[in-house]
Amino acid sequence: MSSKLTRLLAVIFALSLLAAACGSDDASDVADNAAATDDAADVVEADEEAEEAEDEATGGAVDEEEAADAVEEAAEGEVEDGGVITTTLEDLEAEWAAQRAEIVAEIKAAGYGLDGDILTGPGGWTVDLSDCPEDWTNDAGVADGVITIGHTTAQSGALASYGNIGVGMDAYFDYVNESGGIGPDGLQIDLLIKDDAYVATQTQELVAELLQSVDPFYIFTLGSPNTFAVQGTMNENCVPQPMSQTGHQAWGDPDNNPWTTGLQLSYATESLLWGSWIEDNLPAGTKVAALVMDNDFGLAYEQGFERFAEESDHIGEVTFVRHDPAAATLTNEMTTLAASGPDVFIAMTAGNPCLLAVEEAARTGIKDIAITFMPSVCKAVSSYMAPAGEAAADWYIFGGGWKDSTDPQYESDTYISWMNSQIEAAGLDSAVSLYASGYGQFGWPAAQTLMIAAELDGGLTRTNYMIALRSLRMEHPALLEGIGFGMNGSEDAYLVEGSDLSQFDYDNQSWVIEGGVIDLDGKSANCAWVAGEGC
DSSP states (O other): OOSHHHHHHOOOOHHHHHHHHHHHHHHHHHHHHTTTTOOOHHHHHHHHHHHHHHHTTTTTTTOOOHHHHHHHHHHHOGGGGGGOOOOOOHEEEEEEHHHHHHHHHHHHHTTOOOEEEEEEOOGGGGGGGGOTTTTTOTHHHHHHHEEEEEEOOOOOTTTTGGHHHHHHHHHHHHHHHTTTBTTTBBBEEEEEEOTTTTTTHHHHHHHHHHHHHTOOOOEEEBBBHHHHHHHHHHHHHTTOOOOSSOGGGGGTTTTTTTEEEEOOOOHHHHHHHHHHHHHHHSOOOEEEEEEEEEEEEHHHHHHHHHHHHHHSSSSSEEEEEEEEETTTTHHHHHHHHHHHHHHHHEEEOOOOHHHHHHHHHHHTTTTSSSEEEEEEEGGGIIIIGGGGGGGGHHHHHHEEETTTTTTTGGGOHHHHHHEEEEEEEHHOOOHHHHHHHHIIIIIIIHHHHHHHTTTOOOOOOOOHHHHHHHHOOOOTTOOTTTOOOOOOOTTBBBBBOOEEEEEEEEEEEEEEEEOOOOOOTOOOOOOBTTTTBEE
């Protein structure tokens, strides 16, 4: 904006919309205060307050200036050896045990836990258990030496490949069971996988069935629309819905939805990283074309990028074209986007449509005239890049900081090579990187959190598990070096807030990191999501 006053007016307008959507008294107070006086000092003070409120309004994303600075710094940096781990697995396990012990000690020293019906945790996080159902039990899902966990996922339909995450995670849990299980009693993990075909209504039916039949300790969900469909049910029933397999910013809402968390990079932050890269590298007036999956997942990307573009004096016309998540082809949508004459193309989609977008970008000529971005959820080389052939060459991605287990550059990585050998030993194909996503990206922290909770006073209970999860801060072995992994109650609700910027090397079938990594740990504002409107 050209001046403080102009910026203030824009902020006041934005906050008034937010207040209408979310009932934010703080936002309206800022607006009323700024409008009530012409005194210069008061205007400056109101501007500062508005900036703070605006940071909160960006829910799920970091501040735009911080994102821009991080992108610029990463371009000047360098990741040595791609962040490859060379220490032994035994040393890694010792490090994890030490990190878990430190978290347990911190939780006990802080006195987090139950005080009557009030559950307290780090960062001012509290939950009133008097709101739970009368028949709710804290140790549900733990009986006869077994921890029963539910998981709804897509094992059929257009996004069926993501079902491999659950299969990989189950293989990791088998490894944990064989290695002594969870806690001093060696509890065994039993993962019940249910196919919802990425259909939200089926997710609702399956979750209702799980709650009525086995009442699992917690339930994993995959997909933004699917997680949304049952988020209310899970929180009303006080059942943990942890590490949801979706990067929607709405999972960063610890106060309104205390039982739900995400794991991966927020789509809102990813949108800001796209915009920041464009501003740093391309001329003013840059035209952007975006293919958007027509559901809450795609909307998260679209709204995040649209907001950035509207405030940018650098990005010109932006064309969004939505597509049916179950579409077998994207010919019409990509033809329309090609006709807009973009300088940049962004795939704001997931699953098989990512592969279709790469193929159609080549067919329509978009690949020849535009910088093309793949979304972080489609980083898997074996699933989305390799099948596209040469059309995949030179695509860019803010990949969320994860190491692809099939990428040749990580063959010497201690953890990745061990994980691939374990996947093969489980009778799975290590060439399918989504198995490794389940094994290492999701399975590892799931087990670490259970181990921490089992060491707390009272042993493994749902409340201890949620305290452990909200306190989790460890060095994730599947993340690139330099990217933090952890939460802090209501103060930091996102486990991963960093990313790599990489370009696909077709000849070597590898994502090559451009510069250094981007780490914005602890800087994403919480997101009280309003359906159809955003944070």
